[in-house]
Amino acid sequence: MLCNGYDNWSSHLKSMIDNAGLGYILQKTSIQPCDTSCLKQRLSDIYKQNWNDNMQSNQKLRSYKRFKSNCTLEPYLCNTENLSARICLSRFRTSNHRLGIETGRHHNIPVHRRICKFCNSDAIDDESHLLVCQFHNNLRLEYNITNTDLVYLMTTGLNNNTVNYIYSCFRARGIT
Secondary structure, eight states, rough: OOOOBBBBBHHHHHHHHHTTTOOHHHHHOOOOOHHHHHHHHHHOOOOOOOOHHHHHGGGGGGTTHHHHOOOOTTTTTOOOOOOOHHHHHHHHTTTTSSHHHHHHHHHTGGGOOBBSSSSSOBBBOOOHHHHOOGGHHHHHHHOOOOOOOOHHHTTTTTTTHHHHHHHHHHHHOOOO
16 A cells, blocks of 8 residues: 555555554544554454464365464474474474475375375375374384374473474484
8 A cells, every 4th residue: 555655664554554444543633542452452353363264264274273273372482492393393283394295285196195105004194194103103102192183282282292202203204
């Protein structure tokens, strides 16, 4: 949007305020604290609604939307000291990895043919399978992973053992 013929931060701010239905604030001669509080809450609500709509409509986030229900900072982002493990978990959660489910998508391989190459289960090589793959039995024991449910491990069971287990699974496959 142009403001006085210019496309700049103030024109974008005016556009956001207008789109939030709060353009009347800009008509006032002075802005009160309650106006800024209302604006902040309204913009936050709009952002969260757009975030949720985009996540639900994005097929690539099929696993992520099973365990991510609100737009908040995940504790593992602050609590995981190993940067490589944190990056690996972030990629795992958002399907930005090299498991068969994603590499097959890049090569137009039908989903039912994106089979795990590390075990003999004929299972689709996706996030849920990585957690139970026979190839990683020793890692599950090492990190004391007893519940391998994806939703559980990404929510209630998300701790340093889980982070290190997933990171080690990718390392064992040579795809970190």
